[in-house]
Amino acid sequence: MRTYIGRQQAISAADFAELALGTPVELWLGVEGETDEERAAREDAARDILADDPDLPDDLIRIAAQVIEENPDLFDVIPLSRPARRRAARKGVAA
Numbered sequence: 001m002r003t004y005i006g007r008q009q010a011i012s013a014a015d016f017a018e019l020a021l022g023t024p025v026e027l028w029l030g031v032e033g034e035t036d037e038e039r040a041a042r043e044d045a046a047r048d049i050l051a052d053d054p055d056l057p058d059d060l061i062r063i064a065a066q067v068i069e070e071n072p073d074l075f076d077v078i079p080l081s082r083p084a085r086r087r088a089a090r091k092g093v094a095a
Contacts, residue, residue: 023049
């Protein structure tokens with residue numbers, strides 16, 4: 001099944017987030033290994049976006065709250081049992 005938001009197809013969770021934000025997630029979170037210059041440029045771009053749309057943080061909080069309200073099971077944590085450790089068999093030793 002394919003999912004479209006507007007005319008854009010959302011394939012992954014990152015696609016959904018980008019379409020909801022209207023910007024790539026990396027703009028807000030950064031990327032691993034970015035240089036100081038890249039980080040400064042990214043933060044400048046984010047500040048410009050926030051200056052153009054000062055209601056964006058409130059809109060994002062509202063969207064997040066709606067998702068949480070509609071999907072309370074997102075935060076269900078189920079402890080997983082650890083498999084028992086197996087002892088390594090020694091070569092040449094009969095069991």
